[in-house]
Amino acid sequence: MLSPIEVVSRIIEMLGGLRSRDQAPDYIHPLVTIHMDDNTHRGIELWQKWVFLLRNRGWVRELKFVPGEILREPGDPCIVNVVGQWTGTGSFTGASRPPSRLIHFRYRWHAGQVVELWTKKSNYDYILGRWVSLELCYPLLLMAIFIYFQWMSWKGKSYLFDRT
Numbered sequence: 001m002l003s004p005i006e007v008v009s010r011i012i013e014m015l016g017g018l019r020s021r022d023q024a025p026d027y028i029h030p031l032v033t034i035h036m037d038d039n040t041h042r043g044i045e046l047w048q049k050w051v052f053l054l055r056n057r058g059w060v061r062e063l064k065f066v067p068g069e070i071l072r073e074p075g076d077p078c079i080v081n082v083v084g085q086w087t088g089t090g091s092f093t094g095a096s097r098p099p100s101r102l103i104h105f106r107y108r109w110h111a112g113q114v115v116e117l118w119t120k121k122s123n124y125d126y127i128l129g130r131w132v133s134l135e136l137c138y139p140l141l142l143m144a145i146f147i148y149f150q151w152m153s154w155k156g157k158s159y160l161f162d163r164t
Helices: 003-014 021-026 043-055 121-128 137-155
Strands: 030-036 037-041 058-075 074-088 103-112 115-120
Touching: 003 021, 003 043, 003 058, 003 074, 003 103, 003 115, 021 030, 021 043, 021 115, 030 043, 043 121, 043 137, 058 121, 074 121, 103 121
Parallel strands: 030 115
Antiparallel strands: 030 037, 058 074, 074 103, 103 115
8 A cells, every 4th residue: 555645646646747647546535525725525526627627728738736845744644735836838828937836735645545635726826817716706617617527528528638
């Protein structure tokens, strides 16, 4: 069995496109709880769709997540904290973008898989724009995401793999 840091490292590799997201069920529990600020979501399918959007529909191409620290919580060895930065090129300009500010993720590991994670809307400003952090915009974003994935389903397209 992999350690909590090894499991989280592999998830981070999926965020950055260094590891295929079809491996996510090996590292993320199917009923994972996802906390984004005051909102709570559940399920690996939602995580998969979110990462697809970040990697394929944001303002950044060739998106990478560069971890600076991946550390276990001193008081709870099942919690792993990650600090890092996004990097990439502008989707419209093609120019390299400076790295994002430092962002933080937190993961709870249990029995070999991540069962809970914490993130913030502001972690995605670099990719989606600052508007994603506005409280009024988040419900609109969720509605647009729902419609987009319905459209993908009707077209027979998969969110499990990055577009080429």
